[in-house]
Amino acid sequence: MRLYTLFYIFVRIGAQAFGGGATLLALLHRETVERYGYLTESELATAWSLCAVTPGINQIAISALIGHRVRGVAGALVAVAGLLSVGSLVTIGVTFGYREMQARAGDEIEAALRGVVPATVGVGLITCWQLLRPQLLPKTPVKDAKGRIGQVQALVLCAAAAALLPLTRLPVVLLLLASGLVGVVVAWVLSRVKPAVREDAQP
């Protein structure tokens, strides 16, 4: 696989990737699994799971992983460059155009923004839900105390962060790290707790 072919494949993917990770995953499946056979469906799913816990933009991470699989480090960089080329150019172009419009029709832009900002908030709430859902509604139904503790932990840490940020003005980074450490402590405690013995269990 030549690097420019790899680049072109990811340019095509990036140019069609509207609407977030689900769209990108479908595009990646079509190109890298079905069409070119770079990896299997299971490998793509595993890679996506790994990227979900990698810092930053998941879509960049998975593009780097797939590119690396095909052509090593050069492939990773080329795949990422291809993914972002159209999006970044369009983003800069739209921002430039928006700023020009703002200078010419400021009142109308401001009025439109008074509608767009609340819509941004509404759409942003989905991000919050997507962060919490795996803990509040895991794929495996919660049946024991450990699972319930996990659900409560998610709600408590979310509420605590939301309350502490405006009240204490602590740096966001510290709040996030502290919450992560709480998660570690809770996980450690739960790993030490032996499952309760059922009364009707056989000796």
Add this chain to the structure above:
Amino acid sequence: MNPSAMNDVPLWVWTWLVLKASLLTTSGTGNVPSLHADLVETGHATDAQFAEAFAIGQVTPGPGGLWVVSLGYLLKGLPGALTALAAVCLPPLGVLLIRRLHERVQGNPLVNGFLRGLAAAVAGVTLVTLTRLLLSVGISATSIAIALGALALSLTKRVPILVIFALAAAAGLLAR
């Protein structure tokens, strides 16, 4: 806000802020709270600029995390956009370094515990940021209705984000 406030911030500081914010999140928009705290609350950017950049990031192709490229352009022109692009690329490239390590720690309860705690906190601080955004245009029946309407339409997964923001902009124009 002093319109030239961001001009006082060196380009490398802007780049570092984007990099720092992107390191402590596992999504493209999870860096919003950190950047909001570093920029809006210090008077170097406005809520309106954040909302504009976020909206542009959602309606353009590619990852929604490219919203920082738009913000970079609004705040520091083309250099700001390009350095923001470089900064958001670096953390996810770390997957190449951790993929082998991940095979060893995958399923480790302490690692998973850290990530769960982190995700819950990001959700919480994101709620705060969203509230502040809404306050910037004033909480009214109209703004709440638009927010809830956008949320409902997004949940259907049938309405493109571009259409949602276009409808919201139209609602804003009609409401003035």
